[in-house]
Amino acid sequence: MAAYLVAGDRLFRAMDPGGELNPEKLPPTLRTELEAALGKKQKKGDSRSSPERLVSFRLIRDLKQYLKESGSTLYLHELLEGSEIYLPEVVKPPQNPELVARLEKIKIQLANQEYKQITRNVTCQDSRHSGTLSDLGKQVRSVKALVITIFNFIVTVVAAFACTYLGSQYIFTEMAPQILAALIVASVVGLAEMYVMVRTVEGEFGEL
Template sequence: MTTHKGPISDPTIKMKPSETLYKYITKLKVPLEGLPPGIHALITKSKETCHSETSTTHSHLLVAEDIEKIKYLEERMGKNLSYSVPKADKTKVVDKILTVPDLKWLYDHCVEENKQNAEKIYFHELIEGSEMLLPPNQQIPRNPEVEKRCERLRIAQENEKYRNMTKNVDSVRKKLPEDTLGYQMKEMNKQLIAIFQFIVSVAAGFAFGFIGVEVLVGPLDFGFKLLLGIIFALIIALAELYFLAKKLSEDFKEPDIQKGKTKVD
């Protein structure tokens, strides 16, 4: 299911220490009381690992006489007393993750060590190569109904694109009406008629203002007649543009509505 990013639930910034920083932390000789959780976990895990490796090394200290005695006891008792080396438990793994309090404690510890020792240890050199882990966004699943609707629309668009690509090579399929020459000529005639009507209406309005008003009220000055013709022509032009734009918008919406009904059916 598709998901989208939500708010950050845990804003804690974490760091995965580099090998240099990890070795430095595990070699610290400090009391475990009061340590930050990340530093405490790394030091404790390091000590447990060293202890298990030491016990495993001692378990291999068997000489030839001990092995002969084990075989002799097996023959006498009829049991398998072969010594099996205990394997270290690898399931318990502590993540090498440090938080801001761990890094702050480590920085303060480095400052105190540099004050007491001649050999300086710089904090920026320790964290070099470490990986910064930014807090991830919460993944919120999308609404199943919205996902289904988007999937249906995506399939419909892909089918429409496929039909448009293959309509020229499919002799059985009927061509779309808008692809025929008659449809194109009809649309062009409609546009030409609308433009012609616009020109005739504007010219008639100008003629009415320039000549018609003079016929009704008597002789007028030429400039005044010209001004009246321009005023009437502008009024009729604005009205014609409004109705022309409205008609064009209806013509554009009608094919989209018909396509939508066809897809839903």
């Protein structure tokens, strides 16, 4: 927080023996503090940023009170012409190495967590390989099961037809009724097998 002014040349000249603020007329305490702040007892060629030119706000208030009580026609803002508020440079304390290392560790952990959260839906290389092989194996097994099902369907229908045809010889003496009976039985068995095959194929494709 600012608490000082860098006194300008106007205030410095006013403190000269022939200036508006005649040091002989000032209260002793105020005169001593002003001379010490302006470096009047030292060299006059001091720089404006020199510590000898720093005037505290309290001293400025005392000077204002003096001008008011003495009935002076000199205003404070005239004396402060060219003066600037002194803002000391803020010196940052050195960082604790342990704290810096801990902060870096926390940053790394947060970065890793963010990376995992971003890539949680992305499959890794092993997952890609295993997924491809497993999918291929599942498709091969499905095709194999479908071929076996079709083969079983054909064998079952043919067997039903053959068995019915041979068995009907003991009932019918003519070939036409025998073939008709064999076709009816084979159709019924074929429809039943087809229903089972369709349900099996639906189940296989549903797992893909």
